[in-house]
Amino acid sequence: MPQISERGLEMPESPIRKLAPLAADAKKRGIKVYHLNIGQPDLPTPQVAIDAIKHVDRKILEYSPSQGYRSYREKLVGYYRKYGISVTADDIIVTCGGSEAVLFAFMSCLNPGDEIIVPEPAYANYMAFAISAGAKIRTITTTIEEGFCLPKVEKFEELINPKTRAILICNPNNPTGYLYTRREMNQIRDMVKKHDLYLFSDEVYREYIYTGSPYISACHLEGIEQNVVLIDSVSKRYSECGIRIGALITKNKEVRKAVMKFCQARLSPPLIGQIAAEASLDAPEEYSRDVYDEYVERRKCLIDGLNRIPGVYSPIPMGAFYTVAKLPVDDSEKFCRWCLEEFSYENETVMMAPASGFYTTPGAGRNQVRIAYVLNKEDLRKALIVLRKALEQYPGRAEDD
Known part of the structure; x- marks a missing residue:
């Protein structure tokens, strides 16, 4: 059989999308998945x-x-x-x-x-x-x-x-x-x-x-x-x-x-x-102002909530609508997979992007995730509760020395 190109083999999987099949399987099992992994805004198009x-x-x-x-x-x-x-x-x-x-x-x-x-x-x-x-x-x-x-x-x-x-x-x-x-x-x-x-x-x-x-x-x-x-x-x-x-x-x-x-x-x-x-480009200024104000509130909701979870730390992002958070886990990719494959709380779970996929340095970001605050505040609050419960139950929890 012909071989795949070196370029094709070298091409990395997307840390944002590669766990999507696991999320789809979780949904088939009737579990609600809070998508914190991808920068897909839920706010309306103009x-x-x-x-x-x-x-x-x-x-x-x-x-x-x-x-x-x-x-x-x-x-x-x-x-x-x-x-x-x-x-x-x-x-x-x-x-x-x-x-x-x-x-x-x-x-x-x-x-x-x-x-x-x-x-x-x-x-x-x-x-x-x-x-x-x-x-x-x-x-x-x-x-x-x-x-x-x-x-x-x-x-x-x-x-x-x-x-x-x-x-x-x-x-x-x-x-x-x-x-x-x-x-x-x-x-x-x-x-x-x-x-x-x-x-x-x-x-x-x-x-x-x-x-x-x-x-x-x-x-x-x-x-x-x-x-x-x-x-x-x-x-x-x-x-x-x-x-x-x-x-x-x-x-x-x-x-x-x-x-x-x-x-x-x-x-x-x-x-x-x-x-x-x-x-x-002809959208009223009110559109941009409302979107901006909503992200300000979501940012506060998410960052405050993350930093209240024991063992979790996120710096305050100054722009965009993402943050990288440090979690008390042995391996964030294993944790993200576990959340989708084995865990649920009240029939809900979270999907995040393992931050190691945003680094090229081996081992960097191993206990970090990227989270997009593109969900409404009610869903963000629920997702934070689910994340807290997941960290409490995760068998690979690892506190800082």
């Missing part, structure tokens, strides 16, 4: 987007331009202007979700064997995209004890070598909820400039910053305009994960020219998705 889809008046659902409809890109210019990001429609390429934007950035900017420095824990699919591009991710570890703040510049410098081609950040961060400070962003800028690196900046959670601290985009950093590739998506902004609309933004014409070749090869981004995304 009504203007739903209406735009309902009222599509076309006789043909045609290909769109490979870079996306100009009308949508021009409206995005105004959206970014509100965040102090000055771009033109020509700087924006519409992609099939933020995932494709990351993949095309890697494919266009990196050669096989090139290295990318990424603070970990990091969004697990970055590794998958790097493997697809033949690139290698070198991680620099942040710690839960320090709130996942950026390590000192010296730690980055230790990793930089002739193969280093880029630094990748997610700000606000998935999975930790960390928000990079102005000082940290300036440190990154200086390294990018000194070594002439690309800076890939995933900023899909810019709407969700809870500390009053300013949002510092990579596009705000002076002197590296040609080095920055911004990654964006409407998935979490408007609860539109399923329409698969993202964007790659850069002022570097050569990068855009290369990205466009990949865009042409995949033909076009989703037509209906662009219609919905463009309409969403």
Whole structure:
């Protein structure tokens, strides 16, 4: 029988989705599963987007331009202007979700064997995209004890070598909820400039910053305009994960020219998705304000509840809608499996993402989980009760020394 490719064997399973069959089996047994594992918001999509889809008046659902409809890109210019990001429609390429934007950035900017420095824990699919591009991710570890703040510049410098081609950040961060400070962003800028690196900046959670601290985009950093590739998506902004609309933004014409070749090869981004995304830009400010306020309350509900459970610790996330929590367990993946396969409390259980899947360092995150606070507060409270009971009964409970 023909062999699977080395790339296929090396491709990691998603820590977010790989336990989904166990959750499905639990549901078949009649158990309610609280999904804390995936960033799928339960808040409504803007009504203007739903209406735009309902009222599509076309006789043909045609290909769109490979870079996306100009009308949508021009409206995005105004959206970014509100965040102090000055771009033109020509700087924006519409992609099939933020995932494709990351993949095309890697494919266009990196050669096989090139290295990318990424603070970990990091969004697990970055590794998958790097493997697809033949690139290698070198991680620099942040710690839960320090709130996942950026390590000192010296730690980055230790990793930089002739193969280093880029630094990748997610700000606000998935999975930790960390928000990079102005000082940290300036440190990154200086390294990018000194070594002439690309800076890939995933900023899909810019709407969700809870500390009053300013949002510092990579596009705000002076002197590296040609080095920055911004990654964006409407998935979490408007609860539109399923329409698969993202964007790659850069002022570097050569990068855009290369990205466009990949865009042409995949033909076009989703037509209906662009219609919905463009309409969403007309959503009233009240929509965004209500969504933001809801996440503020959910964040408090979850973090307060987690830190009241004996042996559990979670730093306070400053952005996005995730947290990484430390649990008193021997192995978080075993614990997450056990919750779905063997445990229930009042016919309910929880599904979380083992945090080890967000690290590349062996053994890192072994007793941590990523939790998304995308459920309503009532369900979050119930999930916290179930989690407390699970930790009380789990046979592999392991307290700190």
